[in-house]
Amino acid sequence: GKVLLTGGSGFIASHILDQLVDQGFNVVVTVRSEEKGQRIVDTYQGAAKENVSYVVVEDITKEGAFDAAVKSQPPFDYVIHTASPYHLNPQDPVKDFLDPAIKGTTGILHSINAHAPTVNRVVFTSSSAAILNPKQHADVYDETHWAPMTWDEALQPTNAYRASKIYAEQAAWKFVEVEQPGFDLATINNTYTFGPLQRHLSRLEAMNASNHRIRDLVQGKMKEALQPTAPVFTFVDVRDVAFAHVRALTVPEAGGSRFYVVGGHFSNKKIADVIRDAFPQLADRLPPRDAPDDFPEKVYRFDNAKSREVLGLEYTSFEKSVRDTVQSILDSGLLG
Numbered sequence: 079g080k081v082l083l084t085g086g087s088g089f090i091a092s093h094i095l096d097q098l099v100d101q102g103f104n105v106v107v108t109v110r111s112e113e114k115g116q117r118i119v120d121t122y123q124g125a126a127k128e129n130v131s132y133v134v135v136e137d138i139t140k141e142g143a144f145d146a147a148v149k150s151q152p153p154f155d156y157v158i159h160t161a162s163p164y165h166l167n168p169q170d171p172v173k174d175f176l177d178p179a180i181k182g183t184t185g186i187l188h189s190i191n192a193h194a195p196t197v198n199r200v201v202f203t204s205s206s207a208a209i210l211n212p213k214q215h216a217d218v219y220d221e222t223h224w225a226p227m228t229w230d231e232a233l234q235p236t237n238a239y240r241a242s243k244i245y246a247e248q249a250a251w252k253f254v255e256v257e258q259p260g261f262d263l264a265t266i267n268n269t270y271t272f273g274p275l276q277r278h279l280s281r282l283e284a285m286n287a288s289n290h291r292i293r294d295l296v297q298g299k300m301k302e303a304l305q306p307t308a309p310v311f312t313f314v315d316v317r318d319v320a321f322a323h324v325r326a327l328t329v330p331e332a333g334g335s336r337f338y339v340v341g342g343h344f345s346n347k348k349i350a351d352v353i354r355d356a357f358p359q360l361a362d363r364l365p366p367r368d369a370p371d372d373f374p375e376k377v378y379r380f381d382n383a384k385s386r387e388v389l390g391l392e393y394t395s396f397e398k399s400v401r402d403t404v405q406s407i408l409d410s411g412l413l414g
């Protein structure tokens with residue numbers, strides 16, 4: 079099969095791409111520049127390299143931005159849409175988050191519907207942000223939960239990222255309902271994601287947002303004071319997130335479904351403990367072993383049964399996820 083994967087330069091996308099290539103898919107990634115595309119292709123060798131190519135889509139918010147990218151010879155069977163802003167520096171909520179997330183999503187769905195009739199499934203990377211309600215947490219979350227968010231709230235910079243995911247996912251489901259396109263939709267609502275860095279990363283500052291706390295611990299930035307883990311207390315390993323996307327492409331029953339993809343609970347203190355045990359050479363950069371755990375007494379629970387039963391996910395342990403992330407930071411040679 080042939081897959082269009084948007085946001086190819088991203089952390090999660092790099093793992094999706096690896097798994098797709100391993101399974102023999104032919105993949106075209108979208109990126110914002112030639113340079114980024116070439117860097118990705120260059121991380122593959124031999125036969126794998128022949129199955130990876132890129133197209134440049136400079137501005138996903140433009141009308142018809144994906145029209146050219148969705149046309150391909152041979153034509154696409156599947157699309158995975160991951161491209162969306164995820165950083166912690168909100169300035170203009172509409173321009174920086176809401177527009178690219180919402181217009182990027184409806185835009186690609188329109189382009190597929192109009193120009194890529196062979197596509198039979200689209201998998202959209204949503205987020206647990208579209209499930210959780212931080213104002214009043216449920217006891218146990220699953221795919222039936224939808225995060226509430228008014229447009230006024232969405233316009234507040236501190237809400238902008240979460241709002242962008244909620245509104246983009248809603249827009250995707252609405253598109254399918256209203257347009258009745260020739261493809262069906264599945265969404266992956268993964269929580270805060272840890273895991274090995276993408277191979278083409280050039281500086282630690284450019285590291286994806288959800289690995290920052292592991293990076294900061296390893297850099298000694300929490301030695302004196304452990305930052306609080308709040309407001310996120312659940313993690314998942316990026317390889318599990320990638321597996322969920324790949325399975326959601328081809329498992330027939332996945333069509334029309336959301337999947338809450340979450341591996342377990344964590345705290346920054348627990349991350350520090352795993353790093354200290356696995357990498358004694360980093361111990362003097364970490365907060366002391368007897369620092370108080372920042373994990374709260376009561377925290378929401380999660381039900382990930384659907385992802386295990388329908389997609390066949392077997393979740394990676396917290397310890398392995400943290401160890402492999404730190405090892406990849408060390409292996410990158412970027413730590414200095």
Ligand code: NDP
Nearest residue numbers: 085087088089090110160161162163178205270271286288
């Ligand atoms: P990254 O920042 O590593 O990846 C984001 C990707 O989206 C990059 O390819 C980036 O391209 C692209 N992108 C960002 N803004 C734009 C834009 N305005 N126009 C075009 N492309 C853009 O983060 P992740 O890999 O973590 O995120 C990937 C997806 O997963 C996102 O949809 C995110 O919301 C979702 N997600 C992530 C979670 C996490 O904890 N990591 C949790 C739940 C969901 P470029 O390299 O050019 O900037």
